[in-house]
Amino acid sequence: MIPSTISAEAILFDLDGTLIDSTQGVFNAWEEFGKRHPFIDDLGWRDVAHKTHGRRLVETLKHYCNIPDDELQQAVYEFEDIVIDHGGGPEVLPGVPQLLSELNRIIPDGWTIVTSASSRYASAALTRCNLPVPSKGFVTADDIAPGQGKPNPAPYLAGARRISSEDDFITKCLVIEDAPSGLTAGRRAGAATLAVCTNHTREFLETRAGDEKPDFVVDNLEHLIVQVLPSGGLSLTID
Structure with missing residues (x-):
């Protein structure tokens, strides 16, 4: 049985397909x-x-x-x-404004965004969707060397370094993704991974093999409840 509670010190979000839908x-x-x-x-x-x-x-x-x-x-x-x-532009996915607002309230330095899009696109999409920019900034395609995009672990390792300089901090992070390539990047980096069923079914995600298989699956982020622990970390409950 998949546990319903996840502990982490920070959350690294993918952007498109996880926070917004384009x-x-x-x-x-x-x-x-x-x-x-x-x-x-x-x-x-x-x-x-x-x-x-x-x-x-x-x-x-x-x-x-x-x-x-x-x-x-x-x-x-x-x-x-x-x-x-064209095509209406990106839209916010269910539960995202509430979740990011709560994170900004309880642990504003404990989350960031790691996207395969350019900084130009990420900034425009967040503005269009009225979503906050992480206080630590975000990681985009512009920050990663050629050939090291997802599924390479480099983007999520860079995301962890945005939040902490600890060498193994990525192992204390939760990566939230919708794409197999991103889940692979998170797993290879050393993070726990949670998949959202935005572009793939739960059955598809739960039957992935190897690095593509997420540790947890949730239908959407409406079902994720976040609390800060006395230690300063996060407790995330899948409702």
Whole structure:
């Protein structure tokens, strides 16, 4: 049986698919880019959207669209602009405003965001969705070296360092993710992982193997209750 209570000293959130939902905008962007740049292996835009979920655009656009290095940054901006400005833009997922508000009240330095998106996109999405920026800042694709995006552990290791300089602090963190690539990144970094059923079913997530298998699964963040412990850490209960 999966335990219903989790202890951690900090929470590292993914952004898209975990705190916000940009699905329609992402679909629109991949469909548009498929018209401009034929995908490798004759893949359709839906296939590419599925295969790239949770990964950095600077890597996926280069791989699937054969966009040269000197054009990649502009392509990333164009893609993100479509996501933000077309198809309704990102929307807040259930339970997120309440959870972040409570974290800011009880332990404002105990959480951050680790996203595969650019800093430009993350800032715009948080503003559009009226969500707070973590007091410690956040980790984006711009902060990670080439080739080290999720599922590499580097992003979540960087997220842990935003909160504490302790060498093993990542082992005291809880990573909250929706994508298998992000869950893998969290596990490989050494954190406990909690999956939300935003883009995948509970059955799919619970039957993953190896590094993709989360330690905990919750339907959405409405079902997560957070309290601060006397020690200063966090207790999270899955309702």
